[in-house]
Amino acid sequence: xxxxxxxxxxxxxxxxxxxxxxxxxxxxxxxxxxxxxxxxxxxxxxxxxxxxxxxxxxxxxxxxxxxxxxxxxxxxxxxxxxxxxxxxxxxxxxxxxxxxxxxxxxxxxxxxxxxxxxxxxxxxxxxxxxxxxxxxxxxxxxxxxxxxxxxxxxxxxxxxxxxxxxxxxxxxxxxxxxxxxxxxxxxxxxxxxxxxxxxxxxxxxxxxxxxxxxxxxxxxxxxxxxxxxxxxxxxxxxxxxxxxxxxxxxxxxxxxxxxxxxxxxxxxxxxxxxxxxxxxxxxxxxxxxxxxxxxxxxxxxxxxxxxxxxxxxxxxxxxxxxxxxxxxxxxxxxxxxxxxxxxxxxxxxxxxxxxxxxxxxxxxxxxxxxxxxxxxxxxxxxxxxxxxxxxxxxxxxxxxxxxxxxxxxxxxxxxxxxxxxxxxxxxxxxxxxxxxxxxxxxxxxxxxxxx
Amino acid sequence: xxxxxxxxxxxxxxxxxxxxxxxxxxxxxxxxxxxxxxxxxxxxxxxxxxxxxxxxxxxxxxxxxxxxxxxxxxxxxxxxxxxxxxxxxxxxxxxxxxxxxxxxxxxxxxxxxxxxxxxxxxxxxxxxxxxxxxxxxxxxxxxxxxxxxxxxxxxxxxxxxxxxxxxxxxxxxxxxxxxxxxxxxxxxxxxxxxxxxxxxxxxxxxxxxxxxxxxxxxxxxxxxxxxxxxxxxxxxxxxxxxxxxxxxxxxxxxxxxxxxxxxxxxxxxxxxxxxxxxxxxxxxxxxxxxxxxxxxxxxxxxxxxxxxxxxxxxxxxxxxxxxxxxxxxxxxxxxxxxxxxxxxxxxxxxxxxxxxxxxxxxxxxxxxxxxxxxxxxxxxxxxxxxxxxxxxxxxxxxxxxxxxxxxxxxxxxxxxxxxxxxxxxxxxxxxxxxxxxxxxxxxxxxxxxxx
Numbered sequence: 019x020x021x022x023x024x025x026x027x028x029x030x031x032x033x034x035x036x037x038x039x040x041x042x043x044x045x046x047x048x049x050x051x052x053x054x055x056x057x058x059x060x061x062x063x064x065x066x067x068x069x070x071x072x073x074x075x076x077x078x079x080x081x082x083x084x085x086x087x088x089x090x091x092x093x094x095x096x097x098x099x100x101x102x103x104x105x106x107x108x109x110x111x112x113x114x115x116x117x118x119x120x121x122x123x124x125x126x127x128x129x130x131x132x133x134x135x136x137x138x139x140x141x142x143x144x145x146x147x148x149x150x151x152x153x154x155x156x157x158x159x160x161x162x163x164x165x166x167x168x169x170x171x172x173x174x175x176x177x178x179x180x181x182x183x184x185x186x187x188x189x190x191x192x193x194x195x196x197x198x199x200x201x202x203x204x205x206x207x208x209x210x211x212x213x214x215x216x217x218x219x220x221x222x223x224x225x226x227x228x229x230x231x232x233x234x235x236x237x238x239x240x241x242x243x244x245x246x247x248x249x250x251x252x253x254x255x256x257x258x259x260x261x262x263x264x265x266x267x268x269x270x271x272x273x274x275x276x277x278x279x280x281x282x283x284x285x286x287x288x289x290x291x292x293x294x295x296x297x298x299x300x301x302x303x304x305x306x307x308x309x310x311x312x313x314x315x316x317x318x319x320x321x322x323x324x325x326x327x328x329x330x331x332x333x334x335x336x337x338x339x340x341x342x343x344x345x346x347x348x349x350x351x352x353x354x355x356x357x358x359x360x361x362x363x364x365x366x367x368x369x370x371x372x373x374x375x376x377x378x379x380x381x382x383x384x385x386x387x388x389x390x391x392x393x394x395x396x397x398x399x400x401x402x403x404x405x406x407x408x409x410x411x412x413x414x415x416x417x418x419x420x421x422x423x424x425x426x427x428x429x430x431x432x433x434x435x436x437x438x439x440x441x442x443x444x445x446x447x448x449x450x451x452x453x454x455x456x457x458x459x460x461x462x463x464x465x466x467x468x469x
Numbered sequence: 470x471x472x473x474x475x476x477x478x479x480x481x482x483x484x485x486x487x488x489x490x491x492x493x494x495x496x497x498x499x500x501x502x503x504x505x506x507x508x509x510x511x512x513x514x515x516x517x518x519x520x521x522x523x524x525x526x527x528x529x530x531x532x533x534x535x536x537x538x539x540x541x542x543x544x545x546x547x548x549x550x551x552x553x554x555x556x557x558x559x560x561x562x563x564x565x566x567x568x569x570x571x572x573x574x575x576x577x578x579x580x581x582x583x584x585x586x587x588x589x590x591x592x593x594x595x596x597x598x599x600x601x602x603x604x605x606x607x608x609x610x611x612x613x614x615x616x617x618x619x620x621x622x623x624x625x626x627x628x629x630x631x632x633x634x635x636x637x638x639x640x641x642x643x644x645x646x647x648x649x650x651x652x653x654x655x656x657x658x659x660x661x662x663x664x665x666x667x668x669x670x671x672x673x674x675x676x677x678x679x680x681x682x683x684x685x686x687x688x689x690x691x692x693x694x695x696x697x698x699x700x701x702x703x704x705x706x707x708x709x710x711x712x713x714x715x716x717x718x719x720x721x722x723x724x725x726x727x728x729x730x731x732x733x734x735x736x737x738x739x740x741x742x743x744x745x746x747x748x749x750x751x752x753x754x755x756x757x758x759x760x761x762x763x764x765x766x767x768x769x770x771x772x773x774x775x776x777x778x779x780x781x782x783x784x785x786x787x788x789x790x791x792x793x794x795x796x797x798x799x800x801x802x803x804x805x806x807x808x809x810x811x812x813x814x815x816x817x818x819x820x821x822x823x824x825x826x827x828x829x830x831x832x833x834x835x836x837x838x839x840x841x842x843x844x845x846x847x848x849x850x851x852x853x854x855x856x857x858x859x860x861x862x863x864x865x866x867x868x869x870x871x872x873x874x875x876x877x878x879x880x881x882x883x884x885x886x887x888x889x890x891x892x893x894x895x896x897x898x899x900x901x902x903x904x905x906x907x908x909x910x911x912x913x914x915x916x917x918x919x920x
Binding site for chain 1: 535624627638659660676695714719721726732735740748749752757759760763764767770771781782783786789792793796800802804807808811812813816821822833844896900904
């Protein structure tokens with residue numbers, strides 16, 4: 019379990035006196051993931067010593083991979099190339115590739131050349147697959163056997179090669195050309211009579227992903243079919259790797275964060291402790307886009323300056339019409355972005371889903387508009403301003419919901435990420451249309467209002 | 470792989486002619502998850518026939534569990550109690566409990582009494598654990614052996630009891646009192662010499678969750694320590710169940726959806742195809758809260774009616790100040806809610822994280838405010854309106870970022886969900902304060918503006 023703060027203090031003291039071997043012995047009694055938290059409290063010099071201690075007890079890799087990716091980048095920057103290479107050299111290839119990818123572009127080749135040659139070759143091969151593809155997160159160290167082997171032979175093979183294998187949840191069965199033919203779970207293998215051939219045990223035509231497919235698709239397949247690992251094939255069926263569930267959990271976390279961030283207009287590299295100036299730079303482009311849409315809304319208000327001049331109270335109710343429209347749009351947007359991410363839309367018609375949101379928005383708009391109109395009438399004693407508020411809110415909340423549902427689908431059709439900046443776009447629509455509808459109606463009603 | 474639309478049509482035709490056995494044979498050649506998608510296109514009568522076909526080939530449970538939970542509820546409602554009981558009776562206990570939980574409260578006891586007695590008893594026991602707890606999603610069918618057994622004996626035990634076990638990624642080692650003492654992975658077990666005792670193979674003091682702890686914590690532990698299953702203990706260490714990674718993936722998806730929904734003020738029961746009126750009811754309470762905060766903002770504008778009356782152009786720029794503040798707040802909010810969910814805040818000081826957002830917001834506010842002030846000056850030819858815009862945007866974007874970062878933390882300190890309605894609260898702050906700052910400053914500057 020996690021280290022107490024007294025333990026943390028004791029370890030810091032030991033580090034400062036240079037007793038790294040003793041630190042290693044203390045930490046060996048804890049899970050490496052618990053040692054990871056130490057890095058965030060230490061000075062650069064202390065964290066280099068801590069890394070040495072973990073390297074001696076071979077815990078460095080396990081500890082570091084428990085850190086959030088963004089913090090890990092900072093820690094890795096402090097460690098010297100050769101020590102980093104020692105740590106990475108002990109990791110399985112997919113994880114080594116992940117560590118390597120966290121280093122600066124300039125540093126990657128330097129560390130790569132210091133790795134053991136067989137691993138360096140494997141990594142060179144894996145580095146060809148684009149970031150975010152199944153190929154980039156797969157492990158090439160899986161067990162694949164011909165279909166005629168028996169369960170007993172397969173277990174013997176496992177026992178012999180087990181140390182070098184990474185993903186042994188499933189044994190894959192291949193034909194003479196290396197094409198993926200079937201899969202046998204470790205559990206089935208143990209339960210089977212030793213002389214049973216694999217082709218009798220295997221499930222044929224297993225689901226797979228292509229090496230270039232999005233990692234998100236591998237995660238969706240694992241989730242849908244309840245798999246612990248998804249085989250990765252190339253050139254129409256040759257088995258080249260396996261993506262395992264621990265990596266897929268990371269993918270699921272990442273994709274959820276990405277969707278979340280993109281709706282709000284935040285760059286995926288951000289996190290709570292990212293450097294301030296990097297965050298400012300990342301967010302500024304979204305702020306500029308938002309500024310553009312805000313000026314759009316402002317110029318619509320400017321069209322109605324003479325109306326506002328005659329009836330300044332309209333300025334009081336403008337934010338209500340715009341705000342509630344934005345609220346309705348954001349609600350529909352959220353349900354739609356999440357529905358796309360979870361694959362719910364594969365189970366029914368897209369048009370029906372958009373239509374539903376429009377009807378929901380219209381009904382909410384009618385209800386909220388009615389409440390607001392009555393309050394406005396009571397407050398200001400003029401029913402016609404209330405009528406303008408009611409109609410504008412009805413229209414704006416219905417349109418907001420429609421925009422919230424349709425914008426992610428439009429973005430997807432245009433081959434953008436469906437969540438990308440969608441929050442900014444939806445409020446742009448509801449602000450501009452809200453002002454147009456409300457001030458436009460009020461202008462029409464001016465003679466009735468008696469202003 | 471998924472069924473083609475020609476196959477789907479053929480199956481519908483077969484269903485309508487009552488050839489369920491043949492449908493069963495066709496579907497047996499596909500993964501059950503692919504048959505699940507059929508349910509969404511069928512009439513209630515057709516889907517009952519499809520269920521019969523799947524029940525005959527024992528694929529019904531695997532097919533149904535691939536459906537999104539919300540769609541599944543509708544399908545389950547169409548199936549008769551006894552057929553449902555046959556299907557549920559074949560599932561492992563944690564999954565049976567999950568299916569049961571999707572039925573209406575009234576229907577649960579009826580179906581429960583039709584299940585085989587041993588399963589019904591197990592379910593009664595599991596039903597005591599509250600929804601969302603580790604106990605409610607654990608399986609009670611795990612393998613635990615005393616520490617003196619050998620690897621060979623453990624494998625023999627696995628082979629004998631394997632069919633009834635659900636989670637055999639790990640073998641758990643218990644002491645004489647049933648207290649959890651260690652864990653051996655299936656992989657280690659296969660690789661070990663058969664006469665090696667478990668206490669030499671096991672990793673001691675394994676991480677675990679208490680039966681009453683939040684399922685989210687089990688998911689966080691599996692993710693942090695890269696585990697395929699997390700043991701669940703009761704009364705200080707007695708092993709009572711195991712939560713497996715496939716269930717934890719569902720938990721991760723659910724929790725991400727929940728956070729997403731709560732920020733926007735959407736109820737967790739919603740989805741793209743939920744009944745319209747249910748969605749309207751769910752969202753309406755959030756709309757009312759939003760209406761309340763919008764009236765708050767409106768009454769701040771009302772305080773400045775005489776200022777607006779003298780200088781109606783201020784109404785044009787109000788939405789820019791409020792909108793950009795909301796944007797800044799939402800960006801910080803998103804980073805903070807996600808940081809809390811991913812545990813990033815455990816790796817550093819909370820105050821520092823909030824301070825960072827404030828500084829980011831102030832810098833973005835200064836930049837965006839400057840751009841806007843210059844444009845306003847160019848557009849309207851009056852520098853003092855520009856100065857008011859600049860100062861108000863600087864203050865509002867800084868305050869928005871502060872509120873976005875602090876509100877989730879405050880909600881958590883008050884023992885609410887940190888995401889709950891946070892989007893609505895943040896824009897309430899930025900709307901009200903934005904109007905106050907901008908119209909207040911403009912009022913002060915009125916003599917300078919010359920209105």
